[in-house]
Amino acid sequence: MRILTALAVAGTAALANARGAEAEPAGPAVRHFTLSNGLDVVVIPDNRSPVVTHMIWYRVGSADEELGKSGLAHFLEHLMFKGTAKNPAGSFSRTLATLGGQENAFTSSDYTAYFQRVTRDHLEKVMAFEADRMTGLVLTDAVVLPEREVVLEERRMRTDNDPGAQLAEATQAALFVNHPYGHPVIGWEQEMRKLNREEALAFYRRFYAPNNAIVVIAGDVVPDEIRALAEKTYGPVPKNDAIQIRSRPLEPDARTSRRVVLADQRVAQPSLSRYYLVPSYRTAKAGEAEALDALAHVIGAGTLSRLYKALVVEKPIAVTASAWYGGTSFDATRFGISATPRPGVSLEELESAIDAVVTEVAANGITDQELARAKTRLVADTIYSWDDQFTLARVYGSALANGLSVETVQGWPDRIRAVTARSVQEAARNFLDMRHAVTGYLIKQPAPPEKRS
Amino acid sequence: MRILTALAVAGTAALANARGAEAEPAGPAVRHFTLSNGLDVVVIPDNRSPVVTHMIWYRVGSADEELGKSGLAHFLEHLMFKGTAKNPAGSFSRTLATLGGQENAFTSSDYTAYFQRVTRDHLEKVMAFEADRMTGLVLTDAVVLPEREVVLEERRMRTDNDPGAQLAEATQAALFVNHPYGHPVIGWEQEMRKLNREEALAFYRRFYAPNNAIVVIAGDVVPDEIRALAEKTYGPVPKNDAIQIRSRPLEPDARTSRRVVLADQRVAQPSLSRYYLVPSYRTAKAGEAEALDALAHVIGAGTLSRLYKALVVEKPIAVTASAWYGGTSFDATRFGISATPRPGVSLEELESAIDAVVTEVAANGITDQELARAKTRLVADTIYSWDDQFTLARVYGSALANGLSVETVQGWPDRIRAVTARSVQEAARNFLDMRHAVTGYLIKQPAPPEKRS
Numbered sequence: 001m002r003i004l005t006a007l008a009v010a011g012t013a014a015l016a017n018a019r020g021a022e023a024e025p026a027g028p029a030v031r032h033f034t035l036s037n038g039l040d041v042v043v044i045p046d047n048r049s050p051v052v053t054h055m056i057w058y059r060v061g062s063a064d065e066e067l068g069k070s071g072l073a074h075f076l077e078h079l080m081f082k083g084t085a086k087n088p089a090g091s092f093s094r095t096l097a098t099l100g101g102q103e104n105a106f107t108s109s110d111y112t113a114y115f116q117r118v119t120r121d122h123l124e125k126v127m128a129f130e131a132d133r134m135t136g137l138v139l140t141d142a143v144v145l146p147e148r149e150v151v152l153e154e155r156r157m158r159t160d161n162d163p164g165a166q167l168a169e170a171t172q173a174a175l176f177v178n179h180p181y182g183h184p185v186i187g188w189e190q191e192m193r194k195l196n197r198e199e200a201l202a203f204y205r206r207f208y209a210p211n212n213a214i215v216v217i218a219g220d221v222v223p224d225e226i227r228a229l230a231e232k233t234y235g236p237v238p239k240n241d242a243i244q245i246r247s248r249p250l251e252p253d254a255r256t257s258r259r260v261v262l263a264d265q266r267v268a269q270p271s272l273s274r275y276y277l278v279p280s281y282r283t284a285k286a287g288e289a290e291a292l293d294a295l296a297h298v299i300g301a302g303t304l305s306r307l308y309k310a311l312v313v314e315k316p317i318a319v320t321a322s323a324w325y326g327g328t329s330f331d332a333t334r335f336g337i338s339a340t341p342r343p344g345v346s347l348e349e350l351e352s353a354i355d356a357v358v359t360e361v362a363a364n365g366i367t368d369q370e371l372a373r374a375k376t377r378l379v380a381d382t383i384y385s386w387d388d389q390f391t392l393a394r395v396y397g398s399a400l401a402n403g404l405s406v407e408t409v410q411g412w413p414d415r416i417r418a419v420t421a422r423s424v425q426e427a428a429r430n431f432l433d434m435r436h437a438v439t440g441y442l443i444k445q446p447a448p449p450e451k452r453s
Numbered sequence: 454m455r456i457l458t459a460l461a462v463a464g465t466a467a468l469a470n471a472r473g474a475e476a477e478p479a480g481p482a483v484r485h486f487t488l489s490n491g492l493d494v495v496v497i498p499d500n501r502s503p504v505v506t507h508m509i510w511y512r513v514g515s516a517d518e519e520l521g522k523s524g525l526a527h528f529l530e531h532l533m534f535k536g537t538a539k540n541p542a543g544s545f546s547r548t549l550a551t552l553g554g555q556e557n558a559f560t561s562s563d564y565t566a567y568f569q570r571v572t573r574d575h576l577e578k579v580m581a582f583e584a585d586r587m588t589g590l591v592l593t594d595a596v597v598l599p600e601r602e603v604v605l606e607e608r609r610m611r612t613d614n615d616p617g618a619q620l621a622e623a624t625q626a627a628l629f630v631n632h633p634y635g636h637p638v639i640g641w642e643q644e645m646r647k648l649n650r651e652e653a654l655a656f657y658r659r660f661y662a663p664n665n666a667i668v669v670i671a672g673d674v675v676p677d678e679i680r681a682l683a684e685k686t687y688g689p690v691p692k693n694d695a696i697q698i699r700s701r702p703l704e705p706d707a708r709t710s711r712r713v714v715l716a717d718q719r720v721a722q723p724s725l726s727r728y729y730l731v732p733s734y735r736t737a738k739a740g741e742a743e744a745l746d747a748l749a750h751v752i753g754a755g756t757l758s759r760l761y762k763a764l765v766v767e768k769p770i771a772v773t774a775s776a777w778y779g780g781t782s783f784d785a786t787r788f789g790i791s792a793t794p795r796p797g798v799s800l801e802e803l804e805s806a807i808d809a810v811v812t813e814v815a816a817n818g819i820t821d822q823e824l825a826r827a828k829t830r831l832v833a834d835t836i837y838s839w840d841d842q843f844t845l846a847r848v849y850g851s852a853l854a855n856g857l858s859v860e861t862v863q864g865w866p867d868r869i870r871a872v873t874a875r876s877v878q879e880a881a882r883n884f885l886d887m888r889h890a891v892t893g894y895l896i897k898q899p900a901p902p903e904k905r906s
Contacts, residue, residue: 067633068701170708170709177623177626177630182630190705249520253642256713258714259711261711
């Protein structure tokens with residue numbers, strides 16, 4: 001969900017300046033520059049408290065793994081904490097803890113990111129540390145093999161113990177039949193078991209380099225000082241000329257509607273999830289992604305949405321119903337609809353009601369009022385998000401890691417304002433097509449025939 | 454279907470010898486030897502007419518392609534006819550035609566094979582030709598680029614113009630979510646468009662070598678003379694030490710039942726196809742694959758089978774109903790059930806009736822009579838197949854290309870005779886499990902919601 005909601009909180013200073021006469025607050029004055037070794041640096045001044053958020057985003061995720069080596073990007077994220085010659089394992093985390101700082105990391109299909117939050121005076125230390133482990137990672141089997149058990153346990157906890165997560169994994173695999181988005185970020189268990197030091201280091205050397213990274217620094221900083229600090233810390237790290245813009249296998253033309261059913265005794269509450277394969281902000285034609293964001297809002301955001309009104313209020317056959325659009329993705333992405341039936345309502349009945357809502361929007365479009373409400377809400381959410389340093393930094397980091405620009409993020413509210421009711425209807429017609437869709441049914445055992453005995 | 458039926462026609466001399474007292478005819482006296490450069494040679498004497506079938510099987514197919522380069526193995530099969538320095542394009546085919554010979558080639562997920570049928574006196578010429586093009590292929594863009602248009606046209610003809618083939622492609626992709634068996638042998642169109650000379654040559658150099666090939670020669674030949682001919686023609690071709698036994702990405706544990714629906718206006722006759730992910734002869738535990746062969750026979754071969762009786766005769770709700778097991782596969786494979794409904798019968802109703810048949814066998818097993826009939830038929834089909842030189846050669850070639858041995862093929866009738874009713878029931882219980890299954894629905898437009906307008 002982190003990836004999916006990222007663009008919905010994009011802010012813009014340029015926009016606010018251009019509309020100075022209006023009451024809209026000014027967004028952050030984002031600065032973006034590139035070092036000579038290719039490192040992108042984004043600075044977001046926020047001087048309300050002497051705290052700084054430092055993030056480094058690598059343009060590499062699970063979708064960049066070779067076939068048969070799923071889980072490698074995430075495994076490497078874990079191994080990045082195993083130390084360098086200069087900073088042995090644990091030393092930096094201990095220092096951070098002593099300083100009252102925080103750190104975290106995560107991996108998606110498209111990026112791997114490392115975060116720290118410290119007081120202003122410790123920023124240089126953090127930057128020097130990340131610059132050091134960009135190329136200085138030291139791995140031995142003594143640290144790699146136990147960590148492999150850790151990620152396997154993470155998989156058991158998150159996926160194998162959770163029927164809903166198992167279904168999500170299976171629907172993702174059914175939606176993406178060729179693109180590596182079909183593989184789980186955590187990895188398939190049988191492949192995770194074979195991950196090793198040599199593969200982790202090869203992946204690291206292939207993808208970790210200044211020209212494949214974005215540093216985002218948000219907080220109580222002065223951009224020119226950050227530039228000097230970045231030159232001092234990250235500047236000496238050599239560029240890797242072998243790195244190119246990513247080109248992953250694409251999906252073939254989708255022609256079938258697919259249903260995936262997971263039945264498990266542990267399911268307390270049945271549910272339905274529908275995914276359509278749709279373009280992302282990077283791959284869509286002009287205006288299409290913005291229309292999909294508005295469409296998701298009209299169909300499935302909040303209690304005034306079409307789905308909620310039809311399924312939860314009017315009939316009522318559902319407990320919840322919602323929709324979302326995962327626009328921030330390097331390649332094709334998903335438009336999702338989820339619903340939870342009331343007791344006694346079958347998922348087939350629920351699905352028919354969802355289809356009726358979608359068909360109605362595709363056939364007859366949306367009202368001006370719905371469009372206006374969606375735009376107001378989407379833009380307002382952005383403005384509210386400026387209040388959160390961490391969110392702001394994440395929006396810019398994930399956007400740049402996914403092939404978008406600072407300007408794209410900043411221009412987003414204006415482009416949302418330009419969405420028309422017609423473009424929303426077109427989006428529903430073109431993209432909410434059953435031939436590009438997978439529907440997941442999560443049901444309590446023993447509804448479909450299970451292993452017989 | 455070529456791959457799927459291969460093992461069902463295996464013959465054995467060893468077996469017949471051991472049972473000399475019985476009336477069973479002797480199978481072919483197969484000879485197998487390996488040259489010092491690693492080339493396997495299988496000789497099957499058949500002296501009824503002065504004709505020889507020569508086949509060369511490479512242990513490489515579409516499942517050995519890299520992600521994003523689907524179609525490369527099949528494309529290379531086409532390009533193998535573009536000539537060498539010694540035999541320019543077309544010269545060999547013209548020679549063959551002049552001699553009254555025939556030739557053919559085909560590609561599967563697991564192998565690529567080239568066949569010729571000539572009179573005995575031209576065998577050496579054929580062997581010298583195949584030895585030459587094993588490493589001597591010459592490719593220029595002038596021949597590669599037009600051939601790419603040819604395979605694209607082949608895809609349009611075979612797949613894009615045929616809703617049934619489109620559905621088969623989509624069900625295969627839904628069944629194999631990680632293993633490259635999920636990709637079509639012909640390739641995904643968007644990847645075929647990018648195939649080129651360099652990639653074809655790299656693939657050729659990586660996989661075409663004597664230690665990655667099997668030569669099968671069936672016909673009016675003397676094994677010792679073939680050995681000498683093989684040493685003379687293929688012997689000088691150097692081994693490629695980089696080639697290892699194939700290790701492809703495996704499937705994760707399957708936990709969901711999946712349905713794939715293709716609706717198209719061109720569908721004249723709706724149909725249902727069910728695929729279970731099951732082990733192959735190479736990957737199964739002892740006896741499991743033989744039990745699956747017997748199970749397929751009892752459930753779905755002929756008018757006395759369970760499916761036919763229940764669906765076509767008794768109810769009747771179907772026009773056809775059958776089952777098969779694709780045992781000859783390097784990695785995991787499929788157990789398939791197909792049925793065509795009578796007019797007015799829904800695919801859901803048909804599916805329920807199929808599930809009832811499967812559930813009954815899993816719960817209560819099969820009769821001794823059914824088992825005896827299945828064994829007799831499977832073994833008899835093998836004996837009949839000895840009559841066909843081409844089939845015999847193909848059985849041994851595909852078996853060896855898929856990691857089986859001559860002895861495995863020869864012992865097959867005995868292993869089929871050892872199948873018990875209990876092992877067949879166990880196979881149904883363990884493998885015909887909806888959590889490992891994909892069901893394809895081919896329906897006439899506009900049954901499911903299509904692209905809306």
